[in-house]
Amino acid sequence: MAHTSQFCTFYLDKLLFGVELKGVQEVIRSLEMTKVPLAPAVVSGLINLRGQIVTAVDLRRRLELEPSPPGALPMNVVVRSDDGSVSLLVDEIGDVVEVEETTFEPPPETLRGSVRNMILGVHKLNGRLMHVLDIEKACQMVDVAEAAAAGR
Amino acid sequence: MSESDNDSSIVKDFLIESYENLDRLDRELVGLEKNPEDRDALASVFRTIHTIKGTCGFLGFNKLEAVAHVGENLLTRLRDRQLTLTPEITTALLNMVDAVRQMLGEIEKDGKEGERDDSVLIATLTRLQQVPAAAAAVPQAANEVAEPLPPNIGDILQQTAGVTVAEIRLATEKQREGDPRRLGEILVEHGAIRPADVVDALRIQQSNRVAAAPASDSTIRVDVGLLDKVMNLVGELVLARNQVLQFANRMKDTGFLAASQRLNLITTELQAGVMKTRMQPIGNIWSQFPRTVRDVALGCGKEVRIEMEGKETELDKTIIEAIKDPLTHLVRNSVDHGIELPEVRVKAGKDRVGRLILRAFHEGGQVIIEIGDDGAGLNVERIRKKAVERAVITAEQATRMSEREIFNLIFLPGFSTAEKVSNVSGRGVGMDVVKTNVEKIGGTVDVQSTMGQGTTVRVRIPLTLAIIPALIVTCSGERYAIPQVNLLELVRLKAEEVGKGIELVHGAPVYRLRGRLLPLVYLNRELSLTADAKLSAESNGAVNIVVLQADERQFGLVVDQINDTEEIVVKPLRKQLKTVKIFAGSSIMGDGRVALILDVLGVAQHAGVVAETRDQAVADKAPEEAVATDADKQTFLLFAGPGGSRMAIPLSSLARLEEFPVAKVEMSGSQWVTQYRGNILPLIRLDVVLARSSERLALETPPRPDAGPIQVLVLNHEGRTFGLVVERILDIVEDRAEVRSAANRPAVLYDVIIGNRVTELLDIPAILRIADVSALRSSPVASIAEVAN
Numbered sequence: 001m002a003h004t005s006q007f008c009t010f011y012l013d014k015l016l017f018g019v020e021l022k023g024v025q026e027v028i029r030s031l032e033m034t035k036v037p038l039a040p041a042v043v044s045g046l047i048n049l050r051g052q053i054v055t056a057v058d059l060r061r062r063l064e065l066e067p068s069p070p071g072a073l074p075m076n077v078v079v080r081s082d083d084g085s086v087s088l089l090v091d092e093i094g095d096v097v098e099v100e101e102t103t104f105e106p107p108p109e110t111l112r113g114s115v116r117n118m119i120l121g122v123h124k125l126n127g128r129l130m131h132v133l134d135i136e137k138a139c140q141m142v143d144v145a146e147a148a149a150a151g152r
Numbered sequence: 153m154s155e156s157d158n159d160s161s162i163v164k165d166f167l168i169e170s171y172e173n174l175d176r177l178d179r180e181l182v183g184l185e186k187n188p189e190d191r192d193a194l195a196s197v198f199r200t201i202h203t204i205k206g207t208c209g210f211l212g213f214n215k216l217e218a219v220a221h222v223g224e225n226l227l228t229r230l231r232d233r234q235l236t237l238t239p240e241i242t243t244a245l246l247n248m249v250d251a252v253r254q255m256l257g258e259i260e261k262d263g264k265e266g267e268r269d270d271s272v273l274i275a276t277l278t279r280l281q282q283v284p285a286a287a288a289a290v291p292q293a294a295n296e297v298a299e300p301l302p303p304n305i306g307d308i309l310q311q312t313a314g315v316t317v318a319e320i321r322l323a324t325e326k327q328r329e330g331d332p333r334r335l336g337e338i339l340v341e342h343g344a345i346r347p348a349d350v351v352d353a354l355r356i357q358q359s360n361r362v363a364a365a366p367a368s369d370s371t372i373r374v375d376v377g378l379l380d381k382v383m384n385l386v387g388e389l390v391l392a393r394n395q396v397l398q399f400a401n402r403m404k405d406t407g408f409l410a411a412s413q414r415l416n417l418i419t420t421e422l423q424a425g426v427m428k429t430r431m432q433p434i435g436n437i438w439s440q441f442p443r444t445v446r447d448v449a450l451g452c453g454k455e456v457r458i459e460m461e462g463k464e465t466e467l468d469k470t471i472i473e474a475i476k477d478p479l480t481h482l483v484r485n486s487v488d489h490g491i492e493l494p495e496v497r498v499k500a501g502k503d504r505v506g507r508l509i510l511r512a513f514h515e516g517g518q519v520i521i522e523i524g525d526d527g528a529g530l531n532v533e534r535i536r537k538k539a540v541e542r543a544v545i546t547a548e549q550a551t552r553m554s555e556r557e558i559f560n561l562i563f564l565p566g567f568s569t570a571e572k573v574s575n576v577s578g579r580g581v582g583m584d585v586v587k588t589n590v591e592k593i594g595g596t597v598d599v600q601s602t603m604g605q606g607t608t609v610r611v612r613i614p615l616t617l618a619i620i621p622a623l624i625v626t627c628s629g630e631r632y633a634i635p636q637v638n639l640l641e642l643v644r645l646k647a648e649e650v651g652k653g654i655e656l657v658h659g660a661p662v663y664r665l666r667g668r669l670l671p672l673v674y675l676n677r678e679l680s681l682t683a684d685a686k687l688s689a690e691s692n693g694a695v696n697i698v699v700l701q702a703d704e705r706q707f708g709l710v711v712d713q714i715n716d717t718e719e720i721v722v723k724p725l726r727k728q729l730k731t732v733k734i735f736a737g738s739s740i741m742g743d744g745r746v747a748l749i750l751d752v753l754g755v756a757q758h759a760g761v762v763a764e765t766r767d768q769a770v771a772d773k774a775p776e777e778a779v780a781t782d783a784d785k786q787t788f789l790l791f792a793g794p795g796g797s798r799m800a801i802p803l804s805s806l807a808r809l810e811e812f813p814v815a816k817v818e819m820s821g822s823q824w825v826t827q828y829r830g831n832i833l834p835l836i837r838l839d840v841v842l843a844r845s846s847e848r849l850a851l852e853t854p855p856r857p858d859a860g861p862i863q864v865l866v867l868n869h870e871g872r873t874f875g876l877v878v879e880r881i882l883d884i885v886e887d888r889a890e891v892r893s894a895a896n897r898p899a900v901l902y903d904v905i906i907g908n909r910v911t912e913l914l915d916i917p918a919i920l921r922i923a924d925v926s927a928l929r930s931s932p933v934a935s936i937a938e939v940a941n
Contacts, residue, residue, distance in 0.1 A: 034746040035630060037679035038732050046738055046746040053723045053738050053746055083726055 009094035030073035081139040188237040222277040394742035435463030462512035478586040490527035524608035530601035552809040563587040626713035628681035638752035647693035673759040702756035790882040794839035822852035
């Protein structure tokens with residue numbers, strides 16, 4: 001019996017992503033958000049998670065995908081990072097899937113740029129690929145363009 | 153000992169009590185040294201040591217007992233006036249206290265005394281006991297065994313455990329015959345009493361002896377973790393209360409309203425009560441300073457008297473803990489570096505004994521702690537030189553920094569003005585650590601000094617960290633909290649007043665607040681938000697100004713709406729968001745949404761109200777400059793010339809930056825001059841120089857008396873010193889300034905791109921030529937200049 005692990009899956013711009021289930025604190029519907037002016041653009045804002053203030057990261061922007069259509073209500077995948085809880089904003093929640101190690105493959109060499117850091121690899125599921133996200137990296141709140149601008 | 157859990161709890165009590173006793177010993181011994189005739193203090197010291205010795209003998213800590221025992225013997229001699237207290241004896245006794253404290257630490261860790269060798273200490277203490285032959289009166293042997301302090305343990309045991317006089321006599325007999333054990337132990341062995349009786353008796357004995365100690369019955373010890381938890385819960389309760397209150401106001405149900413108001417009152421009181429449990433007088437940490445000062449002063453041969461004011465000032469426990477080390481460092485520093493040697497002091501006409509003053513008081517919701525000395529003071533020039541030597545700042549920066557800014561350089565890392573590193577300062581925390589630690593808890597440090605008269609370090613810290621009163625404002629649809637501490641007043645300008653109320657100083661909006669110009673900062677612009685069109689329409693163009701205080705500067709923050717004041721629970725921002733200096737934290741509002749707390753100093757710096765930004769930027773840049781070996785890069789001073797045009801000169805040509813009030817400007821013919829460091833400094837006006845020659849004459853008028861202070865760049869060129877009057881100093885930047893194009897005005901060398909913007913690089917010789925030509929017609933200053941040329 002090969003090693004299996006569980007992933008919490010979600011969709012971003014029709015792509016399937018997964019984070020390891022044990023790193024996920026909870027999944028909640030869209031919450032009211034307070035914007036943080038002057039913060040890096042990947043920070044969507046702050047949410048009140050039962051008295052705990054959690055930073056929400058715009059995962060689409062973090063992964064350099066198209067911005068979400070106006071009016072869309074993103075879901076919160078709250079994950080535990082080294083620096084407290086962070087909410088990753090996603091389009092839609094998928095199932096919890098159990099995968100075997102054998103279906104894993106590292107990202108292809110043709111995947112370039114900063115995104116490559118965040119994507120550990122893919123699991124080949126039935127009919128589609130699940131991108132495995134590195135939680136710590138995804139929670140870092142700098143986007144590349146801004147890092148360059150900040151160094152002016 | 154038979155009952156092991158009983159035993160461990162006794163040990164714990166013993167530890168806590170002993171620690172307190174040791175702290176008291178430190179204080180009393182230092183007090184005693186100053187006043188050796190104080191019999192009460194001596195008796196108290198004696199009692200304390202005796203108690204420690206007694207208890208640890210009972211608990212079987214033999215080494216500890218041995219150390220305490222020789223200390224006690226020494227004290228006996230002192231008490232019986234066979235010896236007088238000398239600094240040597242005090243030092244030995246203090247060393248004993250330290251040894252005991254270390255052993256207690258070991259006991260606390262693993263229940264054992266540890267592998268210590270105290271023979272040297274014991275030998276010293278024994279040697280000091282040697283009474284000078286003349287004064288020697290042979291101590292009675294009985295004195296050694298049965299301490300004369302009534303009531304002794306035997307008396308108590310008689311009363312409480314029903315021990316007979318005969319049994320006690322038997323036991324004391326045994327002791328006299330050489331049994332090393334304590335009375336209680338012998339009695340237990342004989343079966344006269346149970347161990348618990350001895351414990352009780354010891355307790356009674358102790359409480360009798362420490363009768364002077366604070367009423368122990370009315371206080372309890374509480375675990376700090378528990379208090380923290382209660383504090384957090386109260387924080388949550390405050391939030392819930394705020395939410396309920398908002399509902400109550402909306403519901404208009406009188407019953408509910410009354411209930412929620414009661415809830416409001418009770419919560420407020422509960423909050424105050426819980427906060428109080430965490431408050432401690434600052435005297436708690438100050439009490440160890442006399443000892444610190446004594447040790448340091450003795451170590452460097454100085455005489456220092458410590459004075460304290462406001463010992464009772466209370467602070468939150470976490471804050472007290474956080475400032476303990478910084479304060480200790482500052483105190484050590486004052487004694488080590490601040491106060492001079494006695495001979496030097498006498499020569500300077502001061503009292504031999506230096507004065508160290510600790511002062512604590514409340515001011516505007518903050519606690520101020522001052523550590524002042526009447527020592528030599530800081531030497532501005534030396535710091536300036538050192539800073540340049542160490543490449544902390546460049547020579548150019550050094551020349552334009554004010555005295556106060558120079559003083560504050562001592563807080564930069566790797567900066568010590570001590571001629572040599574002594575074993576006192578320069579180990580462990582440095583001034584930069586002091587600053588970081590104080591800033592970590594939201595405080596500030598500032599240093600003031602007068603050469604020859606002393607130095608005062610002022611530490612400003614918040615009362616508590618958890619819950620603060622704040623003003624809630626709205627800007628572009630979002631709410632922001634402004635800590636009440638920074639708030640001075642609120643001003644609302646009606647639409648018809650806005651036009652003449654808000655004036656522009658070269659594009660920078662200001663408001664006349666009781667005759668003084670208040671710089672205005674628009675929050676939405678600072679936060680790069682778009683103005684809320686709907687709201688500004690609603691408010692009919694009225695302007696709300698929140699007058700704030702940031703680091704001794706005042707400014708007006710323009711917001712869309714001023715809501716209310718509220719108690720908010722401060723939650724820190726995530727580490728990664730802390731780079732946004734404009735926010736101090738976040739909080740959850742009554743409706744459950746998150747609001748950001750503005751850091752007023754951060755806003756001021758962001759808007760450029762507080763000069764520190766510039767210095768900060770300079771300080772931040774300094775190390776980079778040191779690293780950047782690119783020879784191509786040049787440092788420029790950026791400033792705004794006439795008409796707001798962006799101009800620059802190489803920083804190397806700059807001697808100083810000055811600001812003169814218009815009243816200081818005098819006329820010499822049509823030339824502006826001012827008295828500057830004992831010379832006449834010609835002031836060349838850039839607007840005149842850059843004007844077409846036909847228009848120059850018209851411009852050559854005295855300055856308007858009502859104009860603000862003028863900004864002057866003091867320049868040296870070929871041995872001539874002159875001032876260049878500019879509109880405003882912008883920044884100091886480092887740039888390659890590669891892209892160049894020919895200039896279109898005579899005094900400009902060429903147009904370059906600095907910091908991504910087109911900037912005119914001035915041609916200093918050309919300016920001098922033009923100025924001389926125009927001044928030659930009438931100005932005697934110019935002719936002097938000609939001679940110099």
